[in-house]
């Protein structure tokens with residue numbers, strides 16, 4: 001199975017995000033983001049680091065685009081730093097911020113690489129957080145102002161637009177579990193955030209349509225197959241509620257304009273006031289052109305009467321990544337086939353898939369054969385979905401290079417290129433980068 005067996009117009013790319021690679025956190029007029037503040041708060045990041053410098057991509061973007069060219073990808077997914085454009089979140093525009101992304105897009109196009117631009121990959125301008133962040137509908141309006149400016153500035157050259165990256169993380173990981181910025185631990189707040197982000201998504205899609213731009217727009221969701229540990233009715237009930245929490249709380253609004261009833265009823269019993277605005281979620285279902293799927297692993301659950309989801313995650317035997325996630329390649333096929341069956345037809349992009357392993361440099365080489373096996377199996381399972389008629393249009397490896405892995409700092413390496421944080425952030429191709437380049441050049445098969 002070689003690259004040439006995939007559709008001839010299939011996009012092969014890599015993905016990154018602004019806060020994770022750019023650095024220049026307070027340069028050229030950029031405002032503070034919630035991740036700048038969170039990372040500077042002692043105890044929030046496991047290795048005590050920040051994204052202040054990260055991979056210094058802001059200054060090295062031409063070098064990094066040369067790496068893309070060397071790899072042989074035909075597309076590149078990146079995100080725009082909102083506070084680099086609007087330092088206060090709205091109002092005054094930072095022209096140097098716009099200049100950076102104009103130059104980035106122009107260089108990508110010059111090198112024959114199609115941009116996929118994510119408007120929001122978690123770095124909310126801190127001034128908006130002072131006024132409640134995503135709990136405040138004013139932030140929805142500010143997001144629309146930000147999106148409209150980017151549509152106007154880059155809409156003639158960027159063909160693929162994603163409104164939000166992983167709204168599950170924006171809401172539940174960041175406002176219920178508190179593991180990501182702004183580090184709030186309150187489920188009712190998380191539900192309000194999820195609601196406002198989904199509304200902002202729908203409004204941005206509608207605004208995009210109104211600009212009559214040549215491109216396509218969608219959203220990026222992190223999706224997991226959820227499997228019951230056993231076929232017992234209780235474990236199956238646990239899987240249903242966990243699937244609603246993980247997947248359908250976002251899939252159903254953007255495709256069906258409503259929340260999944262099985263979990264909505266649970267939340268309404270807990271938060272009666274939530275009912276007052278949940279019906280407005282219909283706004284989220286503005287028709288999209290594609291869905292971005294971030295796939296990393298599956299979830300196995302068993303019944304837990306103490307949980308409001310009646311479920312707890314179970315760790316099963318099998319190979320795991322350095323994030324302690326199960327390696328489950330068939331899950332990417334399962335998710336793509338399910339989306340097509342239950343929510344399609346719609347073009348799908350695997351907007352992120354990859355893994356962290358304990359990459360070490362030995363004699364100037366990083367022999368990350370586990371990552372090659374991981375990618376090989378996930379490429380194959382993506383192909384199996386295409387063979388079943390699923391309109392998968394592209395695949396983006398997470399990530400181009402090692403970078404700031406959120407609450408894990410620089411302790412987890414996901415890149416195809418090793419970043420030597422002790423030697424001027426030097427980018428060194430791992431064996432997986434060499435393998436990916438050969439695959440893209442039809443030199444090797446996936447067998």
Ligand SMILES: N#[N+]C[C@@H]1[C@@H](O)[C@H](O)[C@@H](O)[C@@H]2O[C@H]12
Nearest residue numbers: 017165166294352398405414
């Ligand atoms: N963890 N992990 C790796 C990766 C993260 O670095 C990305 O920013 C997210 O979109 C998604 O969580 C996946």
